[in-house]
Amino acid sequence: MWQLQEEAFxxxxxxxxxxxxxxxxxxxxxxxxxxxxRNMLGFGYYDVNxxxxxxxxxxxxxxxxxxxxxxxxxxxxxxxxxxxxxxHNWFFRGSHWFGVKxxxxxxxxxDDAQTHPPGFWNLDSxxxxxxxxxxxxxxxxxxxxxxxRSRIHVLLVAPSxxxxxxxxxxxxxxxxx
Numbered sequence: 001m002w003q004l005q006e007e008a009f010x011x012x013x014x015x016x017x018x019x020x021x022x023x024x025x026x027x028x029x030x031x032x033x034x035x036x037x038r039n040m041l042g043f044g045y046y047d048v049n050x051x052x053x054x055x056x057x058x059x060x061x062x063x064x065x066x067x068x069x070x071x072x073x074x075x076x077x078x079x080x081x082x083x084x085x086x087x088h089n090w091f092f093r094g095s096h097w098f099g100v101k102x103x104x105x106x107x108x109x110x111d112d113a114q115t116h117p118p119g120f121w122n123l124d125s126x127x128x129x130x131x132x133x134x135x136x137x138x139x140x141x142x143x144x145x146x147x148x149r150s151r152i153h154v155l156l157v158a159p160s161x162x163x164x165x166x167x168x169x170x171x172x173x174x175x176x177x
Contacts, residue, residue, distance in 0.1 A: 018046055055157060060157050060159060061161075062083070063155065063156040064156075067153070072136075074154065074156065079156045080101075080159060081101040081156075081157045087152075088149075088151075098124035101123060103121060105118055120136070120142075
């Protein structure tokens with residue numbers, strides 16, 4: 001049984017990166033000198049700069065999908081996965097990051113009665129277990145439905161042109177708020 005989710009980055013890793021970004025970019029913090037790269041209450045929410053730097057440490061880069069074009073037009077060839085950022089349209093405006101990854105083999109998940117064919121998987125840490133999405137058409141539908149409920153950004157994770165990943169992995173980083 002393959003593990004679809006893992007803690008690719010620890011809280012300490014992300015805190016270290018957020019602290020470093022805060023130190024090298026003090027002009028972005030404003031007059032209060034608050035570290036804008038992390039949640040000041042320590043809830044684990046990090047901004048895109050921290051996620052970009054963490055992925056770069058592992059030999060990946062983050063490519064923003066242009067929201068003006070539909071997700072069905074995004075070229076996913078050569079990508080290692082997808083990171084979705086949701087920003088809910090609530091008064092509190094909660095945000096969350098999660099990964100989506102395509103697996104080229106059939107997989108079964110514990111507590112799931114069936115084996116799923118190759119396809120995309122939702123690796124959201126807020127789910128009890130990874131959730132099978134299906135084909136590229138199913139992924140497009142999944143993201144369109146999500147965009148109706150929340151404001152989303154779709155980011156593609158690709159191997160960096162200037163670095164190779166430190167260790168091959170079958171998982172997408174579990175980035176949760």
